[in-house]
Amino acid sequence: MIYNEEFETLPREALKALQVKRLQQVLQRVYHTVGYYKKSLTAAKISPDDIRSLDDLKKLPFITRQDLLNNYPFGLFAVPMSSIVRLHASSGTSGRSSVFSYTKRDIETWTDLTARSLVAAGLNKNDIVHNAFSYGLLPGGLGLHYGIEKIGTSVIPMSDGNTKRQILLLQDFGPTVLCSTPSYALHLAEEGKAMGVDMKSLQLRVGILGGELWSDATRDAIESAFGIKALNIFGLPEMMGPGIAMECLDGRRGMHIVEDHFIVETINPETGEALPEGEEGELVFTSLTREAFPLVRYRSGDISRLIPEPCRCGRTHIRMERVLKRSDDMLTIRGINIFPVQVEAILKEIEGVAPDYQLIIDKVGALDSVELRVEVGEKFFSESGGVKELQKIEKRIVKDMKDYLSISPRVKLVAPQTLKESGKKVIDKRTI
Amino acid sequence: MKVEQISVFLENKPGSLEHATRILTENKINIRTLSLAETVDFGILRLIVNDVEKTNKVLKEAGFRVSKTVVVAVEVPDQPGGLHSIMEVLNKEAINVEYLYAFVEKSGQNAVIIFRFDAPEKAIEVLLKHKFTVVPGAKLYDF
Numbered sequence: 001m002i003y004n005e006e007f008e009t010l011p012r013e014a015l016k017a018l019q020v021k022r023l024q025q026v027l028q029r030v031y032h033t034v035g036y037y038k039k040s041l042t043a044a045k046i047s048p049d050d051i052r053s054l055d056d057l058k059k060l061p062f063i064t065r066q067d068l069l070n071n072y073p074f075g076l077f078a079v080p081m082s083s084i085v086r087l088h089a090s091s092g093t094s095g096r097s098s099v100f101s102y103t104k105r106d107i108e109t110w111t112d113l114t115a116r117s118l119v120a121a122g123l124n125k126n127d128i129v130h131n132a133f134s135y136g137l138l139p140g141g142l143g144l145h146y147g148i149e150k151i152g153t154s155v156i157p158m159s160d161g162n163t164k165r166q167i168l169l170l171q172d173f174g175p176t177v178l179c180s181t182p183s184y185a186l187h188l189a190e191e192g193k194a195m196g197v198d199m200k201s202l203q204l205r206v207g208i209l210g211g212e213l214w215s216d217a218t219r220d221a222i223e224s225a226f227g228i229k230a231l232n233i234f235g236l237p238e239m240m241g242p243g244i245a246m247e248c249l250d251g252r253r254g255m256h257i258v259e260d261h262f263i264v265e266t267i268n269p270e271t272g273e274a275l276p277e278g279e280e281g282e283l284v285f286t287s288l289t290r291e292a293f294p295l296v297r298y299r300s301g302d303i304s305r306l307i308p309e310p311c312r313c314g315r316t317h318i319r320m321e322r323v324l325k326r327s328d329d330m331l332t333i334r335g336i337n338i339f340p341v342q343v344e345a346i347l348k349e350i351e352g353v354a355p356d357y358q359l360i361i362d363k364v365g366a367l368d369s370v371e372l373r374v375e376v377g378e379k380f381f382s383e384s385g386g387v388k389e390l391q392k393i394e395k396r397i398v399k400d401m402k403d404y405l406s407i408s409p410r411v412k413l414v415a416p417q418t419l420k421e422s423g424k425k426v427i428d429k430r431t432i
Numbered sequence: 433m434k435v436e437q438i439s440v441f442l443e444n445k446p447g448s449l450e451h452a453t454r455i456l457t458e459n460k461i462n463i464r465t466l467s468l469a470e471t472v473d474f475g476i477l478r479l480i481v482n483d484v485e486k487t488n489k490v491l492k493e494a495g496f497r498v499s500k501t502v503v504v505a506v507e508v509p510d511q512p513g514g515l516h517s518i519m520e521v522l523n524k525e526a527i528n529v530e531y532l533y534a535f536v537e538k539s540g541q542n543a544v545i546i547f548r549f550d551a552p553e554k555a556i557e558v559l560l561k562h563k564f565t566v567v568p569g570a571k572l573y574d575f
Contacts, residue, residue, distance in 0.1 A: 376441055376497050378492075378497060381441055381497040381498070381499050382497070382498065382499040382500070383499065384499065385439035385476070385498075385499030385500070385501050386439070386476070386501075386530070387469050387471060387476055388530075390441075390471075390474065390476075391471065394473070411473070412444075412473045412474075413441070413443070413473055413474045414443045414474075415441065415442070415443040415448065415495065415496070415497070416495055416497070417495045418443060418445075
């Protein structure tokens, strides 16, 4: 089934013509309403009128995550707050988080696009969705929720956490669809097994999984643990949230990018030079229809490859391979994206802690676990020297990490030489 | 009347205590008494030594986090009820003990108890009022 047959199967020539038209419109709009774009286009000596084809796109400057941070919180909004109906945000302290806004129409568009994803996964109104994506400031849970209701499917707004309760409801409510991060799906399977539940005998038949890097090996593990078909969903909170690309049940290879609403390019992450379709590189997105928070040539940091060959499902929209690496140092921990610099900013505010630190990320069972090694400050220790004071610091670090980044690390205070010896700020032992 | 204790932060990993004792040995520092407080992640080695300043210096130079803490040493007869007689008084006077450790004097007649109080001055005053023998640092270091 295809949710929006007209647009999802638009012949590529027509699709490209639509993209050009919408690109020109969005450029005019951001140029006249967002100070940042006026400045950046002027600096690049380009006027919106110079963009006449998709090929002209590469004349436009990129916008990066750092630009988003520099304009925290509302500097890149293209409409006044009176037109905005929702705000989402990434994790992080002030000035280190990005804020995403939506008009009423943005929410409607988003709802339609997630509806497309869900229908591509074979959902209909007889299904029950167990939605274990996080509901809250991050756009995952709510984004899908609206789409699920839109197609008339029942939704259980589980959010993440309370795993035992989730397993009870998986048995009692008999959902047919599981939406979650892949690692949380595996965690559910493990916990369910430990509780003596036969996870294969549940009603589940399909999983819509994403929000972190995951491999085909993980897909196989999830499919055999639950006896389901696991599909990959892709979203970027900066561009909208989930629903930007989705694997179809027919093709099961690569995710269709909703090209009537976004333009995707591949670039060389080192040089910024545009690469031919099909070559591996960093994905760059331009939102064509966003009203509140349009982004032109946003560097996603995700490394992937586009699949130009047509798909047997009939959708004409180009597909992207699963994302297996990043062009930057972003870490995804239990579905939450963080950057080491955010950890640094938190530690800087805590008295008694030296600036050196080390994050060690590993898996405990299916779930990510984080150990944060921190050095005790010399002055702090020479003035206190007590167990209680040090434990207070440990608690404070755990709390601030949880409050600002939604990450719960195990904090380990270490001697100064330990961190110097290894020299690495991040050790990621996970395999995806 | 106060005594200075050296506290050393030890990471919970093999060899960290040995590293500290090696530094002390190399610098010919004599430990009068000690205790080790440990948590899941780290330990704090508490030392009463013959040369506080030198210990502080050499451990810091070796990269350790070191602090000097004021503690109070009380001498009591090494017999049943020795510690209790002190605790009774402290309890009555509402003085909190953070931690303590003890050793027996070489003569074997007396025990010395090292106390860490929130308010050492007040504690010393009370202990002296009740005729306890508070051992001054200078004497303890050379015991």
